Amino acid sequence: MIEHDTIVAPATPPGVGGLAVVRLSGPQSGDILKALDSQHRPPKHRQATFLRLEDSTGLIFDDAMATFFRSPNSYTGEDMAEISCHGNPLIVQQLVSSCCTRGARIADPGEFTKRAFVLGKMDLIQAEAVASFIEAQSLESTRLHHRLLRGDLSTRLVALKTKLMSLLQSVEYALDISEEEIEPGFLPGLLKDTTSLDRSTSNLLATYQRGHLLTFGATVVLTGPPNSGKSTLLNRLSNSERAITSPDPGTTRDFIDVQFTLEGIPVTLIDTAGLRESRDSIEEAGITRTRTLMKDADILVWIQSATDKSPEELSLPKKPDIVLLNKSDLLDSSMKNTDPNVLFISALYGDGMEAFKSKLLKNLGGAPLLSSGVALTTARQHAALISFQRPIRQSLTILHSPNPSLELISFEFRDALESLDVLLGKTTPDDIIRAIFSNFCVGK
Amino acid sequence: MKHEEFDILVVGGGHAGVEAASIAAYLGRKTALITMDLRSIARMSCNPAIGGLAKGQIVREIDVLGGIMGRFADWAGIQFKILNRSKGRSVWSPRAQVDKRLYEQGVQRHLSRLKNLTLIAAEVVNFIDARGQIEGVILSDQTRIASRNVILTCGTFLNGLIHIGRQKIRAGRMGESAANGITEALHARGFSTGRLKTGTPPRLDAATIDWSLTKPVRGDDNPVPFSYRSHNFDPPNVLCHQVYTSESVHEIIREKLIESPLYSGDIHGTGPRYCPSIEDKVYRFAHHSKHLIFLEPEWTGSRQIYANGFSTSLPEDVQLEALRKIPALKNVEFLRPGYAIEYDFIPPRQHKNTLESKALAGLFFAGQVNGTSGYEEAAAQGLVAGINAAARSAGTEPLILGRNEAYIGVLIDDLITKDTVEPYRMFTSRAEFRLLLRFSNADARLLSHAKRIHLLPQKEILFLETKQNLTRAVDACLNTSLSPDEMNPVFVRSGTKQLTQKQPARALLKRPEIRISDLPIVFPDFPADWGSWLKNEILSEAETEVKYEGYIQRQWEQVQKSRRHEKISLPAHLDYSGLLGLSNEAREKLSAIRPQTLGQAMRIQGISPADIAVLSVYLVRK
Structure with a gap:
């Protein structure tokens, strides 16, 4: 957990670049900054200053700019410094080790954000959003996570909490202060307010599917008999020549994947080895892996040639979500399609691509977010909100029963409150906090 | 001496x-x-x-x-x-x-x-x-x-x-x-x-109250005592009386508020929010057009009446003027005015x-x-x-x-x-x-x-043990299976689903509309000299244990969870000021309160989960 020492780590990725940024956080940040340049004056809050970096022998190894942040007005809430040096990995390494010889230690993954959380600069939801924000694969995803980072989702959850608190207070008032019998309008009012709370919770839960997709993306697996045009489709969707195509069946032996975005959802499209009885052990290995992939896919797309009247009987690990009949250009136009899950396309000429994309989107589900909307993004958030809703629902059941017992409603409300606190990280057990921050990389 | x-x-x-x-x-x-x-x-x-x-x-x-x-x-x-x-x-x-x-x-x-x-x-x-x-x-x-x-x-x-x-x-x-x-x-x-403050209401002269304008309130007809030693319990059931304040009462209080030491700044101690003075009620709950006052006798046949709900530190003449706006108290006289004490x-x-x-x-x-x-x-x-x-x-x-x-x-x-x-x-x-x-x-x-x-005489301990044995015996009776013939007349009366096959009494008692007294079960004999309140209490307890079973179970799980923290004791001489990573507020409060366990530390206001994490880590490292 938190130490009161000072940590250091590069905040920019390893490799050569114009600049690199090294971050320091902890009470010694200011002293270390001063020690890095013997000429340096005491650092001032939020002021960038020029620094001539010296190693421990006094040898100057780079010129840099450093910005100092005074606690509590920094990212972590501690004294912090951000040093921009030249983007040579050797210089970065030397800077980090110079900080270490002056009392800092190398940060653990996610430790900067963990400190920000522990010192109350952000709640757990905001902390979770940091990693997702940096790794977001689409603009829409970055926008969502920026809103989360800003605290928009937390605000929504705090609003739920406030509402529940006021309901709990009214119940406790009836139990604890008022020595008179329950007023006639009290229970109907409580039922109405609890129902509306349940509805707000459902609305928020409904955002999870889209939020999760925006954060973690979707996997679409293409499969079908050899030579049905999977690779052609893949090249078409990603506008590239990523997959080698040839008229010979079995050209693709391993998976090839491409990324594209659908309404902001990062989609990984995987082209699998064609399924057929193989005579080739390499191809066979490919087929085994294909089956695993198909099982885990968000959407499984079966593709076959439209001219292939009797498709090969192949056992798939699950029923395909979408069936594509390719090479529609070879068909006569009288063919009619009545099944909504079956689409005619021509991967070669690009016919039916828009229909396929909107079909994908529809199958991925989740209402698109408004430009200012927030969404649940992680399984943890979803699970915690479900365990918030469960006791709310239970209290509705009690309220619908004859002679509802207020003390039991209070019990359920308190249970619900606890789930919200876990969600916001107000009462999160240490092990959960540790697990969340271990998914970070160093420097965040 | x-x-x-x-x-x-x-x-x-x-x-x-x-x-x-x-x-x-x-x-x-x-x-x-x-x-x-x-x-x-x-x-x-x-x-x-x-x-x-x-x-x-x-x-x-x-x-x-x-x-x-x-x-x-x-x-x-x-x-x-x-x-x-x-x-x-x-x-x-x-x-x-x-x-x-x-x-x-x-x-x-x-x-x-x-x-x-x-x-x-x-x-x-x-x-x-x-x-x-x-x-x-x-x-x-x-x-x-x-x-x-x-x-x-x-x-x-x-x-x-x-x-x-x-x-x-x-x-x-x-x-x-x-x-x-x-x-x-x-x-x-x-x-x-x-420094704190509290208050007490005026004592009224019973002879100056028009009792016909008050609402009488009786106690329970089957009274339950506080003490298990009150074996022969047969108390009187004297009346109390209710009146309400009105806007005209509140007007006087509002007008003279400045003369209350609570509002003029004379009193520095903090008063109880839960037992507020009448001036607090009028000021803070301005939307309430009336407040309830109980007129309670201070002893049997007492001339001195306690005006429960009218605690005040207003000047005596203002107290009197305000109370006299209540019809039943039109001519009321005080035996003693209300006052506040710091x-x-x-x-x-x-x-x-x-x-x-x-x-x-x-x-x-x-x-x-x-x-x-x-x-x-x-x-x-x-x-x-x-x-x-x-x-x-x-x-x-x-x-x-x-x-x-x-x-x-x-x-x-x-x-x-x-x-x-x-x-x-x-x-x-x-x-x-x-x-x-x-x-x-x-x-x-x-x-x-x-x-x-050894807080009780042996006789009382034996008595309470008998009571608990009987409660257990009543609970054991609830394992009896009851047939549709026995139960359906009850269900017809309460208008609920009838039985088609035998079911344990315990399961039937879980139905919200069924009381233990509805069950056609012969419960064990209670000692003849026990008051009816005691028998009722035993039956009602057995009923509660069944009806609330799921909740009581969940509550026990919460107890178990909290016990983990109660078992972790904090060293008596722990130097919180030297424990790095604690917030300043935590450091101050922990040093002042010196909690005995981690569980107690968690309940201190202003101690965050992060502070608790710091403490846990310290205890593990130590």
Whole structure:
């Protein structure tokens, strides 16, 4: 957990670049900054200053700019410094080790954000959003996570909490202060307010599917008999020549994947080895892996040639979500399609691509977010909100029963409150906090 | 005058003091109770009632732990009622109108008959101590009384200051002088003190009230006593009366608000939010067009009527003018005006969970001096302090009640852990394990403690054991399977689903509309001399255990979860200022409160989960 020492780590990725940024956080940040340049004056809050970096022998190894942040007005809430040096990995390494010889230690993954959380600069939801924000694969995803980072989702959850608190207070008032019998309008009012709370919770839960997709993306697996045009489709969707195509069946032996975005959802499209009885052990290995992939896919797309009247009987690990009949250009136009899950396309000429994309989107589900909307993004958030809703629902059941017992409603409300606190990280057990921050990389 | 040495000295003869003295003497310790006026021992200085929401549960707990409040409330009670009947079983709370005179007479007689107890009329002004251990007290005439265990229960007497409008009177209670010197003696020994205020309503002359314009209220027809020792319980059921304030009453109060010391700034102590004065009610709940006032007799046939709900520190003429706007009180006269009192209290964060102070070994604090409000809260602390001073004197284990065991456990843990910013009153919602803390299972919860410490005579222990065996026997009867023939007539009456095959009575009792009395089961015989309330209580408890089974189970799971933290103890001399990573607030509070366990640390206001994480890591590393 938190130490009161000072940590250091590069905040920019390893490799050569114009600049690199090294971050320091902890009470010694200011002293270390001063020690890095013997000429340096005491650092001032939020002021960038020029620094001539010296190693421990006094040898100057780079010129840099450093910005100092005074606690509590920094990212972590501690004294912090951000040093921009030249983007040579050797210089970065030397800077980090110079900080270490002056009392800092190398940060653990996610430790900067963990400190920000522990010192109350952000709640757990905001902390979770940091990693997702940096790794977001689409603009829409970055926008969502920026809103989360800003605290928009937390605000929504705090609003739920406030509402529940006021309901709990009214119940406790009836139990604890008022020595008179329950007023006639009290229970109907409580039922109405609890129902509306349940509805707000459902609305928020409904955002999870889209939020999760925006954060973690979707996997679409293409499969079908050899030579049905999977690779052609893949090249078409990603506008590239990523997959080698040839008229010979079995050209693709391993998976090839491409990324594209659908309404902001990062989609990984995987082209699998064609399924057929193989005579080739390499191809066979490919087929085994294909089956695993198909099982885990968000959407499984079966593709076959439209001219292939009797498709090969192949056992798939699950029923395909979408069936594509390719090479529609070879068909006569009288063919009619009545099944909504079956689409005619021509991967070669690009016919039916828009229909396929909107079909994908529809199958991925989740209402698109408004430009200012927030969404649940992680399984943890979803699970915690479900365990918030469960006791709310239970209290509705009690309220619908004859002679509802207020003390039991209070019990359920308190249970619900606890789930919200876990969600916001107000009462999160240490092990959960540790697990969340271990998914970070160093420097965040 | 020369006094011999005592095992235990109790300073103060209020509800905390009498419980402390009574139990310490009962436990065989040589005890003395010192109070300024022996005639005011056990005085009910405010409302003529005992019990009420959450307080009634406390009185039951006091009873099982060998205290006297319940017994004498039953003896002096003139109207009994279970409050919250419509709101759920754990919040059912017994309350009684009590004849104040009878109550103090009863307690005084009881104390005078205790063989290990000496009553001393004197004023304590200072302490004798050496090397952090209390050695005795010094009286105002400089007499010294030696004892290595002193329980301080001075109520509102420490530098007490009464306010009636702009008028100020130095007093501990109306007509009784304040205690001066103790606060300063405590300061000299490193204690900090704070200031609180409380109030009391005017006492009205019964002959000047038009009773025909009030609404009479009766008690329960089947009264339930507080004490399990009240075997032959047949109390009177006298009437109380209700009236309401009106806008014209509120207008006068609003107009004269500036003359209330609460609003003019004369009173610096903080008052209770929960027992607000009438000027508070009018000011803060401006949208309420009326407030309820109970007119309660202070004793049987009393001419003095307590205006419950009209606590005030307005000038006497304003109190009178406002009350006279109520039709029934058009010609009312006072026997005594309402007043507010400010007093010193010792923030109880300075005590251990035994109520012994951390700073001075052997010095215990109990009651209103710890910043609480209410007779019951005071009595509970007095009892615990008495038991623990006796244990300390005898070298035995103290009594520390868990938050899942008793309201008294919640009370003391809250006192030593939380900031006291206003007089502390118990509420059922303060108990996170409320569903387990029913007044009707106080015996089941606390009997083991009573047995271990010998708090009750053997006869009473046997009686309570019989009661529990019968409760278990009743529960065993619920395993009987009932056939459709037996049950369907009941279900037809209640209009619910009929049976098609046999089912255990236990399952049928879970239906919300079925009561245990609806079940055609022959329950075991109860002893012939038991009152009907006792049989009803046993049946009702068995019923509650079944109906609430799932919730009680969940509540126990929560208890288990919290126990993990209660088991982790924090070193007594931990240097929080040197523990890096703690917030400043945490450092300050932890150093001041010095929690005994991690669980207690978690309940301190202002301690965040992050601070707890720092502590956990420190404990693991250590």
